[in-house]
Amino acid sequence: MSDVRLVLRSRRVLTPEGERPATVTVDGEGRIAAVLAYDAEVPSGAALEDVGEDALLPGLVDTHVHVNDPGRAEWEGFWTATRAAAAGGITTIVDMPLNSLPPTTTADNLRIKREVAEPKAHVDVGFWGGAVPGNVAQLRPLHEAGVFGFKCFLSPSGVDEFPELDRAQLAEAMAEIASFDGLLIVHAEDPGRLAAAPQKHGPAYADFLASRPRSAENDAIALxxxxxxxxxxxxxxxxLSSSDALPQLAKARAEGLRVTAETCPHFLTLTAEEVPDGATEFKCCPPIREKENQDALWQGLADGTLDCVVxxxxxxxxxxxxxxxxxxxGGISSLQLGLPAVWTEARRRGLALTDVARWMSEAPARLAGLQGKGAIAPGRDADFAVLAPEETFTVDPARLHHRNQVTAYAGKTLHGVVRSAWLRGERVADHGTPTGKTGRLVERKTA
Incomplete structure (x- = not known):
């Protein structure tokens, strides 16, 4: 215990074994040394942070973030994205390979992105590679360079520099990725189904929803x-936004296939019925669907068909x-708001904060293979989010640290105030304000 430099104490510590009062000690390397009884003695020379009745969660891991830097940093950049993440209790993000210029489709492009990200990271940052037409030979070098896996689209991505894969190209990429036991992550919408759907422009949300039918997701997932x-x-x-796809995902897993799935805060907390016409801050692809679809997604989380929420x-x-x-x-900004948004709805449905921690920290860390993240347990990084679960706040876009304060959550009252965030035992956010830039770049082979 002589190496302990920090002690955090809470009546509500969320450990892998459940929620309990505990004292968590942090060593000089920024790792969790022990999880002890609540009244354990504080070692001499260690700083004590007693958060009382606030909950101590493992720092959240968000494996689905579009930072867009370099190239489109006016949309979002690593400086603003990682500050917003810290303010929202997220201590690790994994950046998507598209919307930046260049996209992360070669090892050289990954090097460029790392050089841009490293001096700006307030939280830990990792990277996905991209699988696009013609870059199969780049997949293994990207894997060896430390990306956590490879993203592809089965329908147009919205940016010309990141084209979708057709069936033959998808099969070629999957065969190559399987050869080194990599991970393929997929925007799964079938282009034929999308092309056949009515494509009406205008302010009506019902028209947009009809243009992205559930069948597009269902057919793509079947492939x-x-x-x-x-x-x-x-x-x-x-x-995943189509709850219709849940049975086939459950069946695939029952048959032993290594197929996982995620959903997002906006699918779990917002419904098509509440989207005003012209309110394109709610536009995303696939789209926010009806309330009955949302209820089924929550059931998919509860029964384990859906793994994580990012x-x-x-x-x-x-x-x-x-x-x-x-x-x-099409895209929703929610990096700073995901934890309170999900907790607000989970709480209303009678679910526990331990469930939210599992979906938003443990499971994403496991997906990416971030072995040092995702749990309050000895040997893990001392990454924490301190949450006041029963306190509420009303979302004011001006108080968000995203580069652009456009949000579908504006004016909503949410439960769960993030008091602070800690990265390897260093405070990186305090009452919504980022306090330090201690983030590192993480990669698959060293995570």
Whole structure:
């Protein structure tokens, strides 16, 4: 215990074994030394942070963040994104390979992105690689360079420099990724189903919703399951919005396929019925669907068919959110708000804070293979979020640290105030204000 430099104490510590009063000690390397009884003695020379009745969660891990830096840093950059993450209790993000210029589709492009991110990181940052037409030969070098896996689209991504894969290209990429036991993460919407759907421009949300039918997700996931069975590839379905796909995901897993899936705060907390016409801050692809669909997604989380909840933080400049759902940029900014948004709805449904920690910290860390993250347990990084679960606040976009304060949550009252965030035992946010830049770049082979 002589190496202990920090002690955190709470009546509500969320450990892998459940919630309990505890004292957590942090060693000089920024790792958790022990989880002790609540009244354990504080070692001589150690600083004590007693958070009382506030909950001590493992720092959140968000494996679905579009930072867009370099190239489109006016949409979001590593400085602002990681500050927003810290303010929201997120201590590790994994950046998506598109919307930056260049995209992370080669090892050289990954090097450029790392050089840009390292001096700006307030929290730990890792990277996904990209699988696009013509870059199969780049996948293994990217894997060896430390990306956590590879993202692809099955329908147009919205940016020309990151094209979608057709069936043959998808099969080729999956075979290659399986050869080194990598992970493929997929934006799963079938382009044929999208092309056949009515495509009306204008302010009506109902028209936009009809243009992205559930069948597009369902058919794309069926293809992924078919190819995962053929090649043995680890596959993860991104931002699932269609609850109709849950049975086939459950069946695939029951048959032993390594297929996982995530959903997002906006699918769990917002509904199509509440989206005003012209309110394109609610536009994302796949879309926010009806309340009965949302209820089924919550059931998918409860029964384990869905693994994790991550933001899909996909920001843009204000001018790109035109009132026309057909032309507005599709993406929802929620990096700083995901924890209180999800907790507000989970609490209303009678679910526990331990569930939220599992979906938003433990499971994303496991997905990416971040072995030092995701739990308050000896040997893990001393990454924490301190949350006042029963306190409320009303979302004021001006108080967000995102580069652009466009949010679908504006004016909503949420439960759960993030008091502070800690990264390897250093405070990185205090009452909504980022306090220090101690983030590091993390990679698959050293995480």
């Amino acid at each position: 992924l399951v078919e190819l995962a069975a053929r090649y043995g590839t680890r596959v993860h379905v991104l931002h 933001s899909d933080h996909s920001p843009c400049t204000t001018d790109l959110k035109t009132p026309d759902f057909g032309t507005a940029w």
